[in-house]
Amino acid sequence: MAIQSSTEKMLPLSDIYKFIMDRFPYYRENTQRWQNSLRHNLSFNDCFIKIPRRPDQPGKGSFWALHPDCGDMFENGSFLRRRKRFKVHRAEHLASKNHQMIHYFHHPHNQTKLGLPTSDGPAVAGIGRIPHFQPYNQSSGFKHPFAIENIIGRDYKGVMSSGLPLASMMHHLGYPVPSQLSNMVSSMWPHVGMMDSMTSMAMTQEYGHFGVPMKTICHAPTQTIPAVPVPIKPTASLPSVSALPNLTVNASSMCPPTSAQVAPPLLEPSPGSHSDSKTGMLHSVLVHS
DNA sequence: AGGTGTTTACTCCGAC
DNA sequence: GTCGGAGTAAACACCT
Numbered sequence: 001m002a003i004q005s006s007t008e009k010m011l012p013l014s015d016i017y018k019f020i021m022d023r024f025p026y027y028r029e030n031t032q033r034w035q036n037s038l039r040h041n042l043s044f045n046d047c048f049i050k051i052p053r054r055p056d057q058p059g060k061g062s063f064w065a066l067h068p069d070c071g072d073m074f075e076n077g078s079f080l081r082r083r084k085r086f087k088v089h090r091a092e093h094l095a096s097k098n099h100q101m102i103h104y105f106h107h108p109h110n111q112t113k114l115g116l117p118t119s120d121g122p123a124v125a126g127i128g129r130i131p132h133f134q135p136y137n138q139s140s141g142f143k144h145p146f147a148i149e150n151i152i153g154r155d156y157k158g159v160m161s162s163g164l165p166l167a168s169m170m171h172h173l174g175y176p177v178p179s180q181l182s183n184m185v186s187s188m189w190p191h192v193g194m195m196d197s198m199t200s201m202a203m204t205q206e207y208g209h210f211g212v213p214m215k216t217i218c219h220a221p222t223q224t225i226p227a228v229p230v231p232i233k234p235t236a237s238l239p240s241v242s243a244l245p246n247l248t249v250n251a252s253s254m255c256p257p258t259s260a261q262v263a264p265p266l267l268e269p270s271p272g273s274h275s276d277s278k279t280g281m282l283h284s285v286l287v288h289s
Numbered sequence: 290a291g292g293t294g295t296t297t298a299c300t301c302c303g304a305c
Numbered sequence: 306g307t308c309g310g311a312g313t314a315a316a317c318a319c320c321t
Contacts, residue, residue, distance in 0.1 A: 013293065037312055043295050050294085060321055061293045 003066055010051055010065035013039065 002019035003011050011019070017035060020027045027034055042048045042064055051063040 033313065036314070039294065040296085040313080041311090043293095058321085060291090 003064060008063075010063040012059065012063055013042070013061050016064065 002016045003009060005019070006015070016038065017031075020034075020038075021031075042050075047067045049065050049067050051065055053059060053062060
């Protein structure tokens with residue numbers, strides 16, 4: 001929720017803490033417990049990806065974002081319970097490292113800052129269009145450019161000879177290029193020797209028409225996530241959010257319509273309403289989104 | 290020093 | 306009963 005509600009679709013750990021404590025008074029105490037749990041989940045679950053800070057963005061820790069393909073791990077889009085653990089396959093894990101940077105490059109804010117074509121704007125000569133990812137809905141059969149099926153079945157030579165937009169963009173981002181590029185990449189993401197070829201491959205026009213931009217997760221006309229979290233199926237032990245007394249559900253805080261809007265507290269448990277089942281459910285809503 | 294990130298281990302609980 | 310998801314504790318390393 002915290003990550004998705006952010007305009008950048010990524011947050012540092014401290015901001016995730018803040019988001020939770022701002023909205024859920026329950027989590028303003030025993031901070032060490034749930035914050036440790038939160039860090040554990042961020043590291044442990046492949047649905048969360050870590051995005052390194054740029055050199056000109058000093059600060060502690062990295063940014064955390066959602067893996068572009070994690071959208072279907074909730075049944076019916078419900079945030080209350082996961083259908084399955086989102087797991088990146090070994091071979092695809094390499095490619096997911098590229099997602100981290102591509103995801104960053106893809107963001108309209110960064111594209112604008114870099115003078116790159118935005119997702120909706122015209123392509124700029126000399127720089128390949130950044131691919132769109134289909135973050136939430138794998139049922140369409142779409143295989144993103146980094147899917148292993150695409151990786152192993154593609155001829156990279158023509159792509160490689162067409163230039164290296166990655167280096168150009170990284171230069172604009174403040175990363176050392178090009179002589180230090182390989183060192184930086186290997187230190188940041190060891191064992192990613194294929195990164196350059198894969199990234200530049202993905203940035204060609206060839207993939208420009210794929211999928212839906214990340215930024216449209218909550219804004220696309222064909223929204224794939226219900227605005228209001230719904231239970232997968234009613235159970236006695238896990239009541240729906242709307243069934244809980246004294247709780248206010250605000251869908252806009254799950255998918256805020258605009259970045260300027262400040263959503264009111266999502267859940268405001270009344271004093272003394274912290275039964276185990278409820279707090280446990282809140283944990284699921286908070287941590288596993 | 291404190292925050293951040295990773296990993297392991299344990300327990301609980303629900304689904305099958 | 307087994308399995309897997311989830312929550313928590315704890316140890317450790319790394320970074321600012």
